[in-house]
Amino acid sequence: MEKRTDKNSYTILFAVVMVVVVGSLLAFTASSLKPSITENQRLEKQQNILYAMGINDNDESNAVFISTDKAPDAFNNYIKEQLVITIDGSGKIIKTQTRDEYMAETKQEPYLIEVNKQQDNAKKGEPRKLPLFVGEKDGKTYYVAPIYGKGLWDAIWGYVSVDKDMVVQGAYFDHKGETPGLGANIKQRYFMDDFIGEHLLSEDGVFKGITVAKGNADPKNNDKTDNAVDAIAGATITGDGVTNMIKSDLKLYKPYFDTLKNN
Amino acid sequence: MALLSKKDTKLITDPFADNNPITIQVLGICSALAITAELKASIVMAVSVLFVLGVGNVVISLMRNIIPSKIRIIVQLVVVAALVIIVDQVLKAFAYELSKTLSVFVGLIITNCIIMGRFEAFALGNGPWRAFLDGIGNAAGYGIILIIVGFFRELLGSGTLLGFPVLGNPIPGELTGLYALGYENNGFMLLSPMALIVIGIIIWIQRSRNKDLIED
Numbered sequence: 115m116e117k118r119t120d121k122n123s124y125t126i127l128f129a130v131v132m133v134v135v136v137g138s139l140l141a142f143t144a145s146s147l148k149p150s151i152t153e154n155q156r157l158e159k160q161q162n163i164l165y166a167m168g169i170n171d172n173d174e175s176n177a178v179f180i181s182t183d184k185a186p187d188a189f190n191n192y193i194k195e196q197l198v199i200t201i202d203g204s205g206k207i208i209k210t211q212t213r214d215e216y217m218a219e220t221k222q223e224p225y226l227i228e229v230n231k232q233q234d235n236a237k238k239g240e241p242r243k244l245p246l247f248v249g250e251k252d253g254k255t256y257y258v259a260p261i262y263g264k265g266l267w268d269a270i271w272g273y274v275s276v277d278k279d280m281v282v283q284g285a286y287f288d289h290k291g292e293t294p295g296l297g298a299n300i301k302q303r304y305f306m307d308d309f310i311g312e313h314l315l316s317e318d319g320v321f322k323g324i325t326v327a328k329g330n331a332d333p334k335n336n337d338k339t340d341n342a343v344d345a346i347a348g349a350t351i352t353g354d355g356v357t358n359m360i361k362s363d364l365k366l367y368k369p370y371f372d373t374l375k376n377n
Numbered sequence: 378m379a380l381l382s383k384k385d386t387k388l389i390t391d392p393f394a395d396n397n398p399i400t401i402q403v404l405g406i407c408s409a410l411a412i413t414a415e416l417k418a419s420i421v422m423a424v425s426v427l428f429v430l431g432v433g434n435v436v437i438s439l440m441r442n443i444i445p446s447k448i449r450i451i452v453q454l455v456v457v458a459a460l461v462i463i464v465d466q467v468l469k470a471f472a473y474e475l476s477k478t479l480s481v482f483v484g485l486i487i488t489n490c491i492i493m494g495r496f497e498a499f500a501l502g503n504g505p506w507r508a509f510l511d512g513i514g515n516a517a518g519y520g521i522i523l524i525i526v527g528f529f530r531e532l533l534g535s536g537t538l539l540g541f542p543v544l545g546n547p548i549p550g551e552l553t554g555l556y557a558l559g560y561e562n563n564g565f566m567l568l569s570p571m572a573l574i575v576i577g578i579i580i581w582i583q584r585s586r587n588k589d590l591i592e593d
């Protein structure tokens with residue numbers, strides 16, 4: 115005898131009911147949790163930017179953000195200005211807006227600009243908006259820029275802070291799905307700290323970026339002007355991703371830093 | 378009366394020894410290769426699978442009489458995917474830091490063949506309590522192998538355990554511990570092929586101790 119559950123009509127009915135039930139369950143979960151998830155992501159961006167400026171609760175060997183309840187205050191105190199630089203396809207600056215000007219135009223905080231969407235815009239030939247956060251700590255000025263690229267499995271991103279000569283003052287990297295123990299280690303202190311003091315420009319002022327290099331004869335990273343840091347063993351493609359996103363995204367800020375020099 | 382009958386106890390203990398999902402059934406190898414480069418990731422993955430397989434087996438077992446056999450694989454996939462996504466979303470909202478550590482594993486959990494394998498082989502034919510025990514047992518059997526492999530790979534590959542240096546300081550110029558004696562980390566241990574070799578060694582040890590497991 116044929117079982118009730120073998121009938122085609124039952125199968126189709128079951129599939130429909132299952133899709134509706136599971137679909138609404140997931141939709142309900144997602145929409146009811148969305149506000150707190152967005153808030154968490156907002157705070158994380160502030161923590162990331164502050165981290166790149168060297169404002170963090172690092173212990174001896176681990177990267178630790180300042181706590182989420184302190185982040186908004188610290189962000190307001192240390193970040194003096196959030197610039198939005200708009201560039202055209204050839205990299206020329208169209209305009210530079212302050213936070214207030216940008217807020218008046220778009221009602222959005224500049225630090226919430228999504229770099230990957232801006233990259234897509236640029237690919238379509240539209241102007242690209244580059245956020246640049248100007249922070250001050252102990253009388254020193256930090257320029258923090260977001261970067262975004264792809265690693266081995268998925269997206270990688272980060273924030274790099276530089277001084278007015280484009281010498282790196284701090285870096286934070288994160289990833290969506292790099293291999294634990296290998297590529298995922300780009301967010302470890304020993305990798306990120308290597309970038310501090312590295313020059314993005316060559317000695318004659320041409321933008322060179324920083325290459326994550328294997329066997330660069332400088333594993334202890336004493337030479338800060340070689341435009342290279344030591345790679346992580348077993349994470350070649352993730353390392354290349356870091357190299358590429360630094361090269362392609364930070365290069366776009368070069369014209370702005372040129373204007374700083376001329377003033 | 379004991380909490381678990383003899384048959385039920387076997388459901389939990391079997392996967393640890395003579396019916397281990399990784400070393401005997403050779404399931405779940407993909408994730409065992411991918412994430413065992415450090416001990417912490419192995420433990421996180423073991424706990425996640427324990428949760429998903431325990432709950433998933435119960436859900437499938439409760440539904441076993443109404444699932445149409447023609448689309449049962451899809452139904453199993455939907456159940457496990459929905460479970461994982463809900464857990465991921467809840468963590469993102471209430472334990473954001475933890476969720477970032479776990480996000481890497483979400484995809485790996487859904488595609489873990491042990492989970493589908495237990496749904497198909499056990500939960501579809503047994504009651505919820507037994508299915509739960511079977512899920513816990515298999516996930517633990519999977520987890521223990523993961524942790525053993527992670528232990529050796531991190532120890533020999535990076536010289537650390539859970540991120541703490543245990544063999545001394547490897548930085549040139551300030552060597553201490555074993556490194557001062559000329560020991561060096563084996564970077565090859567960090568690459569996936571070495572996980573396969575470590576699992577191979579575990580299989581070898583297990584089969585040489587229990588000849589019944591050797592196939593002709």
